[in-house]
Amino acid sequence: MTLPPGIRLLAALLAVAVTFLGAPPAGAEPGEQATPAEPALASSPTLRLLELGASTPDLALYGQQGTATLTIPVPAGMDPASLNVTVGLPVYVRSASITVSQDERVLATVEVPPGPAGPLVIPLAGARVRENAVTVQLRSYLLPLDGYCLDPTNPLRLTEIGVTFAGTERPPTVVADFLPPVLRKLIFYVRPEPTWAEADAVVNLAAAIAARYGDQNPAIEVAGLPGPGAVPPAPAAPFERHIVISERDDTGVSLLPGAGGVPALLVSGPRNELINQTRLLTSGTLYFALSSAAVAGPLHRSAQLPANTTTIRQLGQPGVNASALNPMVGVALDQTRLGRSVKSVRVHLIGSYTPLPGDIGGQVVVALAGETLARWPAEPGGVIDRWVDVPDRLLKRYMNLTVQVGISGNTGRCGEFQPVTLMIDGESVVTSTPAAPPIPEGFQSLPQALMPKTQIGIESSSRGDIDRAIGVVVGLQRLSALPLDPQVVDTADAVASALPAVVIAPGDWTFEEIPLPLRAPDTVPTTINVTDSTGESTTLTLDPALRFGALEVVYQRGRTVLVATSNGAPAELDRLLDWLAADERRWSNLDGRALLSVPGRDPVLVPEIAVPVAAAGPTMPTWAWTLTGVLAGAALVGAAVLLLRRRAAGD
Structure with a gap:
């Protein structure tokens, strides 16, 4: 790719801030060079359109001559070989064909078999890859039956679209190529007891990666290393990447030598520098890191302030x-x-x-x-x-x-x-x-009510809390067209702050200054109205012995707070977050103020509860009066039953 003169000048200026002189990776001995990685093992895979970042899994071609444009990211070392689709014809069509072209050059023309929807292979051989992507145009040509008109609202549909690639994914040899065009899984590796700086770096980079890959929705996980200086135990699988985050004296971003496959990436630096090195991976500066090691100069993230x-x-x-x-x-x-x-x-x-x-x-x-x-x-x-x-x-x-x-x-x-x-x-x-409070309130106010900067409160920098924070932050980032700007802090600091916050409290909620819409009763059962996974209204009775995990949205002191907690059941909170991550649509479909997970059933939504704007001084919101009434009613019923039993015994 030929760079314009302005970009070449920028590259020269960035050389002052970014050093990539082929230096050995941070932590390597002088004179030691990174071992060239062996090719990844997968070849000729087929990936669904959604895995490639498409916003929809289907294409619809309207009219007698329908058109659609499709852009396909292509991993290094591979070429798109074919589109594999299920094609459905409109009614009253005698014959149909599909032509795929690129830059006015026809790549293939295929006839659509008559009859019900069925599979069709559309060759893509000869398509040119530019900047790790291929853009092609699809055109359909329909001939209606004699005496019939085509329905303009009934298109030719291509569903269950997959792309088969030829070749083998080529492992990166320079930092600039570490992040592939197609990413299915990313694993962060940290020491057994991560530092706060490492926790902040992991959560920030997870959010940035989720923003970069958008609708590809790669899985993002945290794993442990046996100790400082250790490397991941196995090479990454195809379309997978491993990143080691380490707070240490050596500063930089470097490919780690490996026995084969895709090398891992080490991001290291002292506490005040580590977060800056992670920013290199999602900044425009990355394209100039053309060696196996790089050290980023100051890379500032400016808050995108909204305008009226x-x-x-x-x-x-x-x-x-x-x-x-x-x-x-x-x-x-x-x-x-x-x-x-x-x-x-x-x-x-x-x-x-x-x-x-x-x-x-x-x-x-x-x-x-x-x-x-x-x-x-x-x-x-x-x-x-x-x-x-x-x-x-x-x-x-x-x-x-x-x-x-x-x-x-x-x-x-x-x-x-x-x-x-x-x-x-x-x-x-x-x-x-x-809008303050947000319109609407509850889950539909997220993530915009957490912008431009939000604090992520965790009780400890343990891998468990980091993993939970990633689950929430990545889920929120996938809802947003703009990148989030999270900052990991202690839970108490996030609660006391005036900034919007996401608070991870897996064991219990002990901060009475932020009253939650839903709290576990201590002595009597409580019945609440909920919405199940099909959208149907139902009720759920919370017994004092019932353990649950919950996500709850609170508007308090002029800011929005999202709380991930449980009543002594961290595993149930983890199950709730895993359930959300299993389907990219679930975060988007959340409504109301709380999502509740109890053992043995899918999570349920607590519907929207009207909360008035708080007046000066402490007040009890509507939901608190409602729950108080429920609890009082339950106590009165219990007292009445007890009285009747005593009278019956007396008789």
Whole structure:
């Protein structure tokens, strides 16, 4: 890849801050060189589209000539060989074919077999790999049965998409190539009793890796080393990486010599320098670390402070458009991209649509969550220039504002009428103000209510607490379009802080200054309303002897706190976090204020509880009065039963 002059100049300037002179890895003896790693053992694997970071596992090709673009990350030393799909034809189609091309060069054309959905192999031989990725265009051509029209809402669907690669993954030989385009698993190795600096470095790097790989959702774990200076016991598997985090005098990032396979990476440094070395792995400076060892100069992470006014282009949409008889586009309003919890959202829609003929009527409709926010008749000039207010009651973490041009009149047979093109410009303005408390509250306020910086409170720097912190932070990061900025501190410091916090308290919750929505009763059973994994409402009775783990969201003293705790059952909290990690959709689907896990069943959600804004001085929130009433009611029932029994005995 040829670098522009500006980048080459930047590389020269960075040489002052980043040293990579082929020095031996930190901890190696002078003169010792890293042993060249042997190739990884896997070859010709097939990876699902979701494992490659696609936001959806399926592709839909609409119309008689449908198109879709697919970008595939490619590991070093490998080439994409084929797409393996299950193809489903629309109804009333006589024949269909799919053509795959790259840069106007046809790679392959395959005929779709008639009949029900079935497997299809689409060759990708000859596709050129650029910067560890391949981008191809898929085009479908459909021929309907005589006398039938194609339904524009019923596409040709490609599902269960997998990519088969040819070749063997090539192990990295320089620091710049350590992180692969495709990562399925990352293991951090730390000493038996990690230091606080090591805990902070591991959690920070885990969040940064989760942000870098996005929808690939690699598994991230923590494992132990037998002692300082030790190396991982086995080489990494294909599409897997091992990173050793060590607080020590030697500073730098280096590939560790190994007996074969993919070498591990050592990140080391003294307490005040270790976190800076981890930042090298997810900074632009990494691309210039072209040797087996590097020492990063100061790499600062600047907090991304949100603004009251932005554009949809700055929110990740350079513009949206669609062409159809009744075209519709979606404008994404993502609170994690706004970088905070917001209210009073307004959108200034700027765009256009194809002017309609005089004999065709039409209207523009703007809606959110199925509710119409604005509508107006189609105008002769086809210009859109309207402010639309979003009610606070409709605010969620993710919102999709839809804009549709609906037409009416005689459009001819089989869509002979010229399709309408609708465009919304990327300069459409979005305004908002900070919301305190967040809107909505509970899990839907996360992670935006924890931005721009959050503290991660752990009771000790043990591997168990680090692993739990990673489980929560990585889950939150995968919800966010912006990177989180966590800082590991002692639990007591996080509780006393004014910053947003995630607090890991696996054994019990002893901080009465932060009352939780759900607490374990000490003497009497408590019945609460919950929602099971299918979304159905039910009840759950908490007996004093029942042990559970929980994630609970609290808004307290002007900040949001997420607490991971249990009533003396750390293993149940771990089971809850493992359940969340097993399906990437579970974090996103959380709602309400608490997630509860009890032995023998899937975790359940405690629905949203209305909590008023606290007045000056200590007050008892609604949930506390509710639980107090439940407990009092249970006590009264118990007393009544006891009295009746005594009377019966007296009779």
